[in-house]
Amino acid sequence: MEVRDNQAEELVRNNIILASVEKVLNYARAHSFWPVTFGLACCAIEMMAAGGPRYDISRFGYEVFRPSPRQADLMIVAGTITKKMAPLVQRIYDQMAEPKYVIAMGSCAISGGPFVDSYNVVPGADTFLPVDVYIPGCPPRPEALIYGLLQLRQKVINPKVVRMRKHG
Helix, strand or coil, rough: CCHHHHHHHHHHHHHHCCHHHHHHHHHHHCCCCCEEECCCCCCHHHHHCCCCCCCCHHHHHHCEECHHHHHHEEEECCCECCCCCCHHHHHHHHCCCCCCCEEEEHHHHCCCCCCCCCCEEEECHCCCCCCCCEEHHHHHHHHEEEEEHHHHHHHHHHHCCCCCEEEE
16 A cells, blocks of 8 residues: 555644643642652551542552652651751752752641640741642541642643742
């Protein structure tokens, strides 16, 4: 069977997707977050539950919790951040490779929670980290974490939505 030039062009047009390398990489990143194994308080229990068989975040490609921040691209700040712990949280964030993302999970990570008036509690992760997604609750359910991960997926696929971060 002989294929004519216009038929060949039609076959190519129907089977090739043109995109920038950045769009392809963002699509891959958004479907395979590697969170750093890191939890501060009770919200971390719900984060672990999301990785279990009942909620199964592996169906979205997010189950690879990495033991080293150098291998991770997502930090889920799950729990109360004390002033003594904040420099260590910052250090873990700084050790992560770019591009990196942050989710603040729970009332304490978002605003200090019920302990906000304490002398030793940081009033939210966004006071020293660039947070991409906030997941409210005390503690938020695993379904809320899954929803937050899917919202982060949309932000990464659509970089116009992701705010430019200049945090020092």
